[in-house]
Amino acid sequence: MDVTATLSLGDPLEPARKATAEMLQNRERTFSLPQPFYNDERLFEIDMQEIFQKEWLIAGMTCEIPAKGNFLTLQVGKNPIIVIRGAEGQVHAFHNVCRHRGSRLCTSEKGKVAKLVCHYHQWTYELDGRLLFAGTEMGADFDMKQYGLKPVNVKTAGGYIFISMAENPPAIDEFLATLNHYMEPYDMENTKVAIQTTLVEKANWKLVIENNRECYHCGGSHPELLKTLLEWDDVTDPRADQAFKDHVAASAAAWDAEKIPYAHASFGLRNRIVRMPLLKGTVSMTLDGKQGCAKLMGRIKNPDLGSMRILHLPHSWNHCMGDHILVFTVWPIGPQETIVTTKWLVHKDAVEGVDYDVERMRKVWDETNNQDRRLAEENQRGINSTAYQPGPYSKTYEFGVVNFIDWYSDRLLNNLGAAPAAYLKGVVTQ
Template structure:
């Protein structure tokens, strides 16, 4: 794909957009993608521009920034982002880039500040992004108001923080309103991160998501997880057994009595949520199936809440139980490198060593995450071979993967302006 100078100045990915859209428009339905979508740096850059810079991305939880001045940072491709709690509890998001000469403002993953101060030349910003100090050397005509931090679209719902780097963010209200409803019982502002893990996987981000969207591999790969997890989360699943359907009916009666939502909801192919039981007699994703935390969340009165599963493409899946919550965030680092962050949340008043043991709490998903890392990395190594060609997905076992790839294809095609005729 050779680009002339004028094309590079106007759009360095112009030819890549056209080639990618053509491959997606002509791809074989229910088959995996062509090799460049998993290992080519130009397609990776396209993913960053057309997915991660244009769609709503899960960034973090509001309980991570409980007080004024608390902040968290993350990177979307080459874009450093800072999210900070401002006055009156308002959550702000900005490009973490000083308006002077572009240095990062906040250089740690999290912290607390009175103001946002650039470490380079001490330009100082209010927590709402306004520049309030640039020294006396910028001249009398210098306009502070013209140099505020560049804002990032931010939405808060059910304790989740979502950001969108696009100037015009896509519609998101239906999902966020449902999220507030489903997470009301958990009082998400009054949680805390009990423990966190960060894993860098040597695999394309789409392979990480594909692996998550099916349990075809679970029996052979996840003994710890299958101590608690049902391999299906919907009675309409073609593999759902009569025993599972009967268990669902019994549990849904209990959840009705507790006034907690459970119905399966889809929001296109991108987002979904549903509450489903864990295995009979199991109340938590632990090695013995017993609660990992003795202090329950919000107004929950029983640890036997199954798992409220929440999917948000392109970068998050989640399990909300009665005693603790597990949230996952996926961020691409390169064409064959992905950061997977897992956070275990508990009631903010739960005491480590008394109400919960972090090692016990994280054991199942530490094992599962590492197993998934190996699977994704081996998948990547095979895809890099000259022998690779797209293979068929199982419509029975891998319908979730099909939905993800269809969503991804649709977004790339539409966001690049190559809609089918």
């Protein structure tokens, strides 16, 4: 809402903002959130304004816009965004809104243009957002310099494109430098998206993330995934046995020999990178555990790289193997509706039908995503009941969920300008 609307109408969410802050400040840390956080329309709007419009989001991959004029579009709540490759390889991001009468400029998901031209009245913008043409109809005193596209903060690292709509987005450069280092073996500029899927889940976005942050449910729900995945993220996990620790040590020695980064790196609770081996005898997340793509990525020679897991809150998790990379992003579209996008990336020279079979490579995560969708939707249906009340998380099996809710609570309170919850005082979450 702009300043004039705010002055004339006030903020209709102000009572909900105060109530939200109070619920977070008084909640039991190791319990799930109160019901409104999962199904209330007002709280959903607060999430969009204070989390998704202020934090850093993964908009896409640099390989999706390889050359000048290539663009991709996305929708963040009510905000259409365009990300485009400009001169000298620079990546720009803008609100996908013409400065004339507000029409969307680009209406396709991806494409390539020489200039950005509004289909409505042909206002024309340079790839860096400058207004180049508005027609003589605007009058001789019309100053085009005042009507460039509204920019969105953008940074790139390790093949990922990050955007933030905040005026002053949170610090992220330390994580991005580390991400560059860990992604170096993959040569991400020479990759391509082999497969992309979009799944609509009838559940709040936080339930989707909570489900991802624990493998407590895996044994009963993900038979395909557990043919290759070892659920532990670190040898310090209290459930990790000696056989797992020995497997990690042997894998790390092989990775060291090839100069493949793998050590656990965390940046508060928002970002984490760690490489963990897959089940012994498997090298990729396929049904048989064999390579999904015959052509390995970047400078990689050994297909047995396990899975490098990258977490980026509020909305992404990733698995990087020797033969392909999986990128998952979560996009809220309503208090009880969320889009999950999955991308499978391979070497740009890999040939479909020769180096990889699409159905074979996507099978495990198609099944897993659909299983998770059902779990999240049933979770949502139960939470909507008058019988729901916050329940306790397991401190061992669900510590990742506790971490996510801690991060979410801290960021929401911070962005609302409220005092932190007592249990979060002194906790560094950025």
